[in-house]
Amino acid sequence: MLEINNLKSRVGDSDILRGLSLSVNAGEVHAIMGPNGSGKSTLAQVIAGHEDYVVTGGDVQYQGKDLLDLKPEERAREGIFLGFQYPVEIPGVNNAYLLKAAVNAKRKHQGLGEVDAFEFLKLAREKMAALGMDPKFLNRGVNEGFSGGEKKRNEILQMAMLEPSLAILDETDSGLDIDALKAVAQGVNTLRGPDRAIILITHYQRLLDYIEPDFVHVLSEGRIIRSGDKTLALELEEKGYEWVREAASA
Amino acid sequence: MTSENIESIVNRRYEHGFVTDIETESLPPGLDEGVVRAISARKNEPEFMLEWRLQAYRQWLEMAEPEWAHLHYPPVKFNEISYYAAPKSDADRPKSLDEVDPKLLETYDKLGIPLHERARLAGVAVDAVFDSVSVATTFKDKLSEAGVIFCSFSEAVREHPELVKKYLGSVVPRRDNFYAALNSAVFSDGSFVYIPKGVRCPMELSTYFRINAANTGQFERTLIIADEGSHVSYLEGCTAPMRDENQLHAAVVELVALEGAEIKYSTVQNWYPGDENGVGGIYNFVTKRGDCRGANSKISWTQVETGSAITWKYPSCLLRGENSVGEFYSVAVANNMQQADTGTKMIHIGANTSSTIVSKGISAGKAQNAYRGLVKVMPQAHGARNHTQCDSLLIGKECGAHTFPYMEIKNPSARIEHEATTSKISADQLFYCRQRGISEEDAVNMIVNGFCKEVFKELPMEFAVEAQALLNVSLEGAVG
Ligand SMILES: Nc1ncnc2c1ncn2[C@@H]1O[C@H](COP(=O)(O)OP(=O)(O)O)[C@@H](O)[C@H]1O
Ligand SMILES: [Mg+2]
Numbered sequence: 232m233l234e235i236n237n238l239k240s241r242v243g244d245s246d247i248l249r250g251l252s253l254s255v256n257a258g259e260v261h262a263i264m265g266p267n268g269s270g271k272s273t274l275a276q277v278i279a280g281h282e283d284y285v286v287t288g289g290d291v292q293y294q295g296k297d298l299l300d301l302k303p304e305e306r307a308r309e310g311i312f313l314g315f316q317y318p319v320e321i322p323g324v325n326n327a328y329l330l331k332a333a334v335n336a337k338r339k340h341q342g343l344g345e346v347d348a349f350e351f352l353k354l355a356r357e358k359m360a361a362l363g364m365d366p367k368f369l370n371r372g373v374n375e376g377f378s379g380g381e382k383k384r385n386e387i388l389q390m391a392m393l394e395p396s397l398a399i400l401d402e403t404d405s406g407l408d409i410d411a412l413k414a415v416a417q418g419v420n421t422l423r424g425p426d427r428a429i430i431l432i433t434h435y436q437r438l439l440d441y442i443e444p445d446f447v448h449v450l451s452e453g454r455i456i457r458s459g460d461k462t463l464a465l466e467l468e469e470k471g472y473e474w475v476r477e478a479a480s481a
Numbered sequence: 482m483t484s485e486n487i488e489s490i491v492n493r494r495y496e497h498g499f500v501t502d503i504e505t506e507s508l509p510p511g512l513d514e515g516v517v518r519a520i521s522a523r524k525n526e527p528e529f530m531l532e533w534r535l536q537a538y539r540q541w542l543e544m545a546e547p548e549w550a551h552l553h554y555p556p557v558k559f560n561e562i563s564y565y566a567a568p569k570s571d572a573d574r575p576k577s578l579d580e581v582d583p584k585l586l587e588t589y590d591k592l593g594i595p596l597h598e599r600a601r602l603a604g605v606a607v608d609a610v611f612d613s614v615s616v617a618t619t620f621k622d623k624l625s626e627a628g629v630i631f632c633s634f635s636e637a638v639r640e641h642p643e644l645v646k647k648y649l650g651s652v653v654p655r656r657d658n659f660y661a662a663l664n665s666a667v668f669s670d671g672s673f674v675y676i677p678k679g680v681r682c683p684m685e686l687s688t689y690f691r692i693n694a695a696n697t698g699q700f701e702r703t704l705i706i707a708d709e710g711s712h713v714s715y716l717e718g719c720t721a722p723m724r725d726e727n728q729l730h731a732a733v734v735e736l737v738a739l740e741g742a743e744i745k746y747s748t749v750q751n752w753y754p755g756d757e758n759g760v761g762g763i764y765n766f767v768t769k770r771g772d773c774r775g776a777n778s779k780i781s782w783t784q785v786e787t788g789s790a791i792t793w794k795y796p797s798c799l800l801r802g803e804n805s806v807g808e809f810y811s812v813a814v815a816n817n818m819q820q821a822d823t824g825t826k827m828i829h830i831g832a833n834t835s836s837t838i839v840s841k842g843i844s845a846g847k848a849q850n851a852y853r854g855l856v857k858v859m860p861q862a863h864g865a866r867n868h869t870q871c872d873s874l875l876i877g878k879e880c881g882a883h884t885f886p887y888m889e890i891k892n893p894s895a896r897i898e899h900e901a902t903t904s905k906i907s908a909d910q911l912f913y914c915r916q917r918g919i920s921e922e923d924a925v926n927m928i929v930n931g932f933c934k935e936v937f938k939e940l941p942m943e944f945a946v947e948a949q950a951l952l953n954v955s956l957e958g959a960v961g
Pocket of ligand 1: 268
């Protein structure tokens, strides 16, 4: 599904990703962990196509296409979803309106008809109930005045509605109380399936108690320095990142 | 269709339609008393109207053209303007929509303009637009049943001189300002509305107006009188782009609301703004004022301003009657090299008068957008209230927004609230939308429409949709 090969990327004057390679197949869940500033969000933004993150080397294949050739909206319509670490507020734009526009943009791209307001609302209410979200969030401005936890749930709602092939969740678990964390995990587990892949960016083992990853990678200074199965996350929790770094440079 | 049929339709247009019945040639450029007399003569005006024009002309001569700090434009050469242009003859017009510029038709499509209105808007010769003529006739019948007078200004001068004499200039005096004086001297035509006591006008005057007033000329004059307890909603303008060879437009609109009456006046202004470099484009200098003359009356202005190279207008309310209410809802868009200077004046004179101002300014490209508002509370206006909300949205780095709220409060019991915000469409917001599969242009439209929501909801329903589409078209290419 996703093949990242020796990817290098720069923000402003600094090189952030310095030759990152990662292969993700359909049906897999990958967790990416690593200290603050190691480049986790940068990787997510590069995959999503943010233009502040300049690719200076390497290539990325997504479902057999050259991903870096596509505009951000094209990537999204092709099934890539990024749950943002800091979802932006868009005051005045109705949450339901944005969500419906997003769903229809994707359907149009797939040659499907638009969903009408009735179908849309029915589906949105179902998904919200499953996430423990009050339906009144549909009528608020996008993330406008939402608490941290509400913003993250809203990201998961969007993901649930868009049913992406590749979902990247950037620290969706940070700052969540246990109920919210469970709701998020349930949203992700519902999405999980043989045709989809999920990349979880996280700091904490906590999330992985609820979403069991197939692979765990440690990112440091713009490279993946270690990969393993779910036991690597437990080991990290116990021994810290320093341990991997030392092991890697040894 | 037989030629007889066509002829009867053509004639019906002159009978019931809303067109000036002048077929003489244009006057040569320049302005003097002779020109004023000639305009009046060609319209077969009664003596009182000529006198009124002449006085306005003499007053205009003594006035100086205003200078505005935030507007920049080359001086208007008043002696090179032709003050009376003959209407275009049918021979010069396209014979059917097939002959109309496809670009224009594409825009109608984007704006969702109903099919039966397109031909008229595009200036297709009359025999091809029989549909809308018959529609207009039906409207006219319905209105006269209710006792509503709705006709061209020229017709009102001849048919209802007592009403014109009583109310013309009673809200905007001839010498109110330079452009109002000029308009008073040379006004071409416009509309006249009278709603009798206790009558609720049976329809939006928008529909009727839109299919009738394609060519009202550069010095438009409108007078609307709502008698006691009556109600009217009037819509001026059109979302379709209006091109005009006349660079200067100086309209005057006067509204009078007597006791318990309500006037809702909505404007969609989309004159040609000039190209990206600011070449061409209309100078739109308008004086609009409503007089809440009676107790418990209400005047509400709603405007969506997207066109013109320069817009200068401040629809205002004189709140004389006790408990009278003034409202101003505005969306002003300035893109490329456009300059907009708009706002309102709420003058509280009567006790317990209240006013609401909601202004949404959008600037893109290199445009400058200024809100200029005055809230004035006179000493006798006990218990006056005003709420002002003034928001600016910037798209890109080269545009500007300016807010000038003036207040003159002479009664200590007044309650005045003012809120102002300035926001930018951020790159992060756009990226967020794009990551959800929404194109950048759609994202901008979505954010802009969200920003304007409060104003759009004041527009007549079917027009709100068109206004939204209009905004999208006006901001095309504003990003990236
Ligand atoms: N938009 C940006 N502008 C400048 N520097 C940035 C930007 N985004 C990230 N960086 C820098 O890139 C490095 C990696 O950041 P990031 O990818 O956010 O790390 P992580 O998500 O792993 O904490 C940090 O040093 C950060 O300061
Ligand atoms: Mg991060």
